[in-house]
Amino acid sequence: MDLKDLYRDVILDHNKRPRNFGTLPPPAHEARGHNPLCGDQLTVYVELDGDVIRDLRFEGKGCAISVASASLMSEAVKGRSRADANALYEQVHDLLTRQDAPSPPSLGKLAALQGVREFPARVKCASLCWHTLNAALEGGVAPVSTE
Amino acid sequence: MAVAPRLAPPLDLERLRADFPILQQRVHGKPLVYLDNGASAQRPRAVLDAERRYGEQFHANVHRGVHWLSQQATDLFEGARERVRRFLNARSTKEIVFTRGTTESINLVAQSWGGVNLRPGDEIVISWLEHHANIVPWQLACERTGARLRVVPIDRRGELDLDAYRASLGERTRLVAMSHVSNALGTVMPVREIVAAARARGVPVLLDGAQAVPHLRVDVQALDCDFYAFSGHKLYGPTGIGVLYGREALLEAMPPWQGGGDMIRTVSFEGSTWNDLPYKFEAGTPNMTGAIGLAAAMDYVDGIGLERIGAWEHELLEYATAKLQAVPGLTIVGQARDKASLVSFVMDGVHPHDLGTILDQDGIAIRTGHHCAMPVMTFFDVPATARASFAFYNTRAEIDRLVAALHGAREMFG
Numbered sequence: 001m002d003l004k005d006l007y008r009d010v011i012l013d014h015n016k017r018p019r020n021f022g023t024l025p026p027p028a029h030e031a032r033g034h035n036p037l038c039g040d041q042l043t044v045y046v047e048l049d050g051d052v053i054r055d056l057r058f059e060g061k062g063c064a065i066s067v068a069s070a071s072l073m074s075e076a077v078k079g080r081s082r083a084d085a086n087a088l089y090e091q092v093h094d095l096l097t098r099q100d101a102p103s104p105p106s107l108g109k110l111a112a113l114q115g116v117r118e119f120p121a122r123v124k125c126a127s128l129c130w131h132t133l134n135a136a137l138e139g140g141v142a143p144v145s146t147e
Numbered sequence: 148m149a150v151a152p153r154l155a156p157p158l159d160l161e162r163l164r165a166d167f168p169i170l171q172q173r174v175h176g177k178p179l180v181y182l183d184n185g186a187s188a189q190r191p192r193a194v195l196d197a198e199r200r201y202g203e204q205f206h207a208n209v210h211r212g213v214h215w216l217s218q219q220a221t222d223l224f225e226g227a228r229e230r231v232r233r234f235l236n237a238r239s240t241k242e243i244v245f246t247r248g249t250t251e252s253i254n255l256v257a258q259s260w261g262g263v264n265l266r267p268g269d270e271i272v273i274s275w276l277e278h279h280a281n282i283v284p285w286q287l288a289c290e291r292t293g294a295r296l297r298v299v300p301i302d303r304r305g306e307l308d309l310d311a312y313r314a315s316l317g318e319r320t321r322l323v324a325m326s327h328v329s330n331a332l333g334t335v336m337p338v339r340e341i342v343a344a345a346r347a348r349g350v351p352v353l354l355d356g357a358q359a360v361p362h363l364r365v366d367v368q369a370l371d372c373d374f375y376a377f378s379g380h381k382l383y384g385p386t387g388i389g390v391l392y393g394r395e396a397l398l399e400a401m402p403p404w405q406g407g408g409d410m411i412r413t414v415s416f417e418g419s420t421w422n423d424l425p426y427k428f429e430a431g432t433p434n435m436t437g438a439i440g441l442a443a444a445m446d447y448v449d450g451i452g453l454e455r456i457g458a459w460e461h462e463l464l465e466y467a468t469a470k471l472q473a474v475p476g477l478t479i480v481g482q483a484r485d486k487a488s489l490v491s492f493v494m495d496g497v498h499p500h501d502l503g504t505i506l507d508q509d510g511i512a513i514r515t516g517h518h519c520a521m522p523v524m525t526f527f528d529v530p531a532t533a534r535a536s537f538a539f540y541n542t543r544a545e546i547d548r549l550v551a552a553l554h555g556a557r558e559m560f561g
């Protein structure tokens with residue numbers, strides 16, 4: 001295990017300069033996620049155009065992995081259909097949890113999260129934003145918790 | 148008067164460290180630097196041996212058998228209770244109740260004492276820096292009884308606002324429940340003043356001593372508190388064992404909180420009568436292994452001397468504080484003038500959780516998170532902190548490694 005494998009340059013960059021950081025006014029969907037273990041808190045805003053995610057913003061406080069993951073996610077799912085976003089999440093989930101998971105080209109920059117699987121305590125940090133996005137898409141009101 | 152330069156630390160660290168098998172380990176290929184003692188301290192061989200010896204030679208159920216082993220087990224278990232009494236300088240072993248730990252001790256008081264002493268509108272006074280274990284049991288008691296919590300503020304240093312505390316004591320105050328030492332900030336609370344002010348109004352005081360007993364001599368008679376709770380595993384003892392000290396008159400007047408074997412005198416379907424103290428509060432087969440291990444831990448700690456332990460830990464604290472303050476972007480959270488040997492901190496641009504992972508790769512174990520003290524995090528407006536908590540077996544060289552790793556983290560996140 002190498003720290004540089006977890007904290008790849010892409011991750012450090014997205015942590016320092018998160019993309020799509022901010023809020024969207026209603027009627028954008030919004031959901032809050034919380035990882036009580038490390039105190040990560042995230043709010044995801046999505047603007048839907050029919051079935052397509054037209055815009056996405058997020059804000060909150062968290063560790064580098066959770067911020068970078070949310071930032072990478074925001075870039076990856078913008079302009080995609082809900083079904084596409086879901087499929088992408090399945091791939092990210094595999095990447096984070098399965099040692100033998102491939103890193104298909106469709107993952108794009110999200111592949112930078114591959115190192116996380118060597119650090120089981122950090123998987124929740126990387127997946128928090130996806131759970132929160134899911135809740136926002138479903139229009140859920142109850143905050144999402146990783147615990 | 149000339150002060151002689153100190154040539155050696157007051158403790159023979161090399162010899163003491165050899166008593167702790169786990170400290171000889173390597174983690175991720177590096178020698179382990181264990182700085183998470185506030186969460187749980189490591190056990191010396193003397194404790195591990197006492198636990199094993201009990202299992203290999205003396206185990207049977209206690210207080211129940213006429214056979215030899217049961218007598219041995221009972222003697223050892225009751226011997227451990229006497230050891231705890233002596234450690235706390237309680238008047239009697241009737242005042243020493245074995246529990247699973249601090250959390251259970253506080254819950255016992257909240258349920259048993261709270262159940263018969265709290266009425267709607269009554270108040271329990273706690274502080275802003277409490278561990279959840281000294282908040283939630285009282286919230287539950289309030290829900291059941293209609294009593295209310297009053298929370299005494301702290302200041303930016305992490306010290307209790309004593310004036311506010313005194314002002315919070317009123318007609319409706321039924322109990323004061325406070326930490327002796329804060330686990331999130333290290334603050335040593337002004338327990339003398341806390342107890343004196345409550346006493347003047349006839350209000351009983353519970354002290355959460357989980358973080359105090361490993362670092363300073365606790366004498367419950369000198370403290371004059373009514374309840375004192377702590378855990379074995381923070382005192383170099385086993386997990387699953389803890390203590391509730393309670394003033395005999397108070398314990399006597401409290402109803403049992405769990406029913407079962409050992410806590411009764413007679414049982415019939417018309418009703419049951421309770422056993423004497425402390426057994427009234429010890430339903431079921433107790434944790435004998437834990438109690439015996441805890442007694443061994445107390446022997447071990449007293450063998451070194453809490454005064455010497457406290458002195459060395461204080462040196463470590465001062466050394467660490469100076470070194471950490473010099474790390475760019477690092478802020479120490481909790482700067483009480485009287486502090487136990489732990490440092491909570493945050494670093495600009497590097498989240499505590501990332502620090503925890505980065506340090507772990509260097510074999511350095513620290514705690515990151517809210518430390519079961521979410522209100523403290525809210526007060527200082529941080530989502531979490533990193534916390535290095537020191538034991539007497541820690542060295543300056545280990546602190547140097549911590550500091551070097553923090554510099555590394557800063558560079559990486561630059």
Ligand SMILES: Cc1ncc(COP(=O)(O)O)c(C=O)c1O
Pocket residue numbers: 185186247248249250251278280281326328329330355357358378519
């Ligand atoms: C101040 C304080 N109180 C209570 C507790 C709870 O102790 P335990 O988990 O052993 O019951 C702790 C331990 O984390 C603590 O530091």
